[in-house]
Amino acid sequence: MQQFIPQNTNFKAMVEEKMELNHFMNHLGFKINKIEAGLIEGELNIEPHHRQQIGFLHGGVIATLADLVAGFAAYTLVKNEQTVVTAELKISYFNPGVGDTAFCRGFVLKSGQKLIFSEAEIFVNNNGQDIIVAKSSATFAIVELQKLI
Amino acid sequence: MQQFIPQNTNFKAMVEEKMELNHFMNHLGFKINKIEAGLIEGELNIEPHHRQQIGFLHGGVIATLADLVAGFAAYTLVKNEQTVVTAELKISYFNPGVGDTAFCRGFVLKSGQKLIFSEAEIFVNNNGQDIIVAKSSATFAIVELQKLI
Amino acid sequence: MQQFIPQNTNFKAMVEEKMELNHFMNHLGFKINKIEAGLIEGELNIEPHHRQQIGFLHGGVIATLADLVAGFAAYTLVKNEQTVVTAELKISYFNPGVGDTAFCRGFVLKSGQKLIFSEAEIFVNNNGQDIIVAKSSATFAIVELQKLI
Amino acid sequence: MQQFIPQNTNFKAMVEEKMELNHFMNHLGFKINKIEAGLIEGELNIEPHHRQQIGFLHGGVIATLADLVAGFAAYTLVKNEQTVVTAELKISYFNPGVGDTAFCRGFVLKSGQKLIFSEAEIFVNNNGQDIIVAKSSATFAIVELQKLI
DSSP: OOOOOOSOTTHHHHHHHHHHHOHHHHHHTOEEEEEETTEEEEEEEOOGGGBOTTSSBOHHHHHHHHHHHHHHHHHTTSOTTEEEEEEEEEEEEOSOOOSSEEEEEEEEEEEOSSEEEEEEEEEEEETTEEEEEEEEEEEEEEEEHHHHO | OOOOOOSOTTHHHHHHHHHHHOHHHHHHTOEEEEEETTEEEEEEEOOGGGBOTTSSBOHHHHHHHHHHHHHHHHHTTSOTTEEEEEEEEEEEEOSOOOSSEEEEEEEEEEEOSSEEEEEEEEEEEETTEEEEEEEEEEEEEEEEHHHHO | OOOOOOSOTTHHHHHHHHHHHOHHHHHHTOEEEEEETTEEEEEEEOOGGGBOTTSSBOHHHHHHHHHHHHHHHHHTTSOTTEEEEEEEEEEEEOSOOOSSEEEEEEEEEEEOSSEEEEEEEEEEEETTEEEEEEEEEEEEEEEEHHHHO | OOOOOOSOTTHHHHHHHHHHHOHHHHHHTOEEEEEETTEEEEEEEOOGGGBOTTSSBOHHHHHHHHHHHHHHHHHTTSOTTEEEEEEEEEEEEOSOOOSSEEEEEEEEEEEOSSEEEEEEEEEEEETTEEEEEEEEEEEEEEEEHHHHO
């Protein structure tokens, strides 16, 4: 992992505050348990309503987790009066999401003046073994907060 | 829109049966209201728990809708003993999801022997006007059902 | 196709000037023959060195054409002192590039303050019939020229 | 890097034979200098005709290098009577390609029965320092050779 120097020493509190207000994330039950400059990790207890028709973790939940950890990883690197919005996200599905817990990691690859590029990896724990189910690459635009609201 | 000839005349019932079993889709409250060969349309009443911290429709919900309509559009074109799995999906976010109803359309661009390429468009109705919030391009792999289970 | 109002009435001359200086585009032999606000079309005579080992048009050439027409389509919509750089590009390959002429169309889907989203379609003419070989979706960042140089 | 067991012990000769016949790759002057199971590395001397209007390495050349190394990395893992075709490729551009030599690495992330997922990284050497200019994620379909020709 690359080392990034945050522009805002308060970035952990910024992420925590944003998490609390993120209705869909809280509704899913996703918990972030590591917040570092350019790096976010979290976990989801997979419940029946997170699954698709065959019982695998739904691809839309996986894409949501990818967006959350990749986006929060980007958000750790912006200034106090800035936020990030997802410009685009691509996700590749490697293996079916069979298991009861999902683990996700989002990390920044390039932090620019206007854009931040992050990746995310999503694993599912199946009988004690972590299997990678998906990998994502995304672009985030840095936005001045006063322009957004 | 391109015209496709379904390989299974029973494709509407196939989609309806699969929809009923899709826990995450039903949990979200997404309703499909048009099923044609290579084309799916549906709607979502946007509820508070579908939103992110600023009140916009969450990008993960949008990606889920894209995956559902693009994937079901692909599914209308496979044989009876086949299904599709998402190999990858890219989604670009054009405008914030401000409004109370989302409308989605998924359509196939190319239906091959092994892969089906679909796109999805997601609109949000804001004060009577449909605004495009995202567009997605995805690849689905055709899988023989007996190999999947 | 959506209608866009260019911010620079001189956009055709801007594109033509940029084309003349684009070494790789000229080296490939790609010719742009339509320049409108948010829309670019062009053609390539496919030569032996544009092909891969089986004789199909090389995927890298196709990606290059996609980047050129999608990027120039975006460029028609910026201000005089601005340019665009490709943030990311995704390309899906639908059919093998069998034939002697490629035709490409790039068009803008969303033109924002910081980002422009475009798509590109690439066709190859095989015995008088245009077959779509690829479709691309890309994000371009608007850059002030004085910051780039 | 993950370790992969090739299904064909002859994979190095397979790649070398395919390289010789790849007209566009040879026309560009790209040289592969490492061939391992699931891993390909190569170099390009950047010439004036590889550049765009500002003198940076053209994005289309970069996408071509990504497709070549990611695709050949996938190709090292297929059986003797099989080949791979690019289903889709996404490339993110992190930094301008300023310099005289490009170095590329392609590596497989997941090798399945029908699809292989690879990534590629492209660096440019500028005054002795390797700068990452782009990263790519791609999906390759495994094709039986007799079906292709």
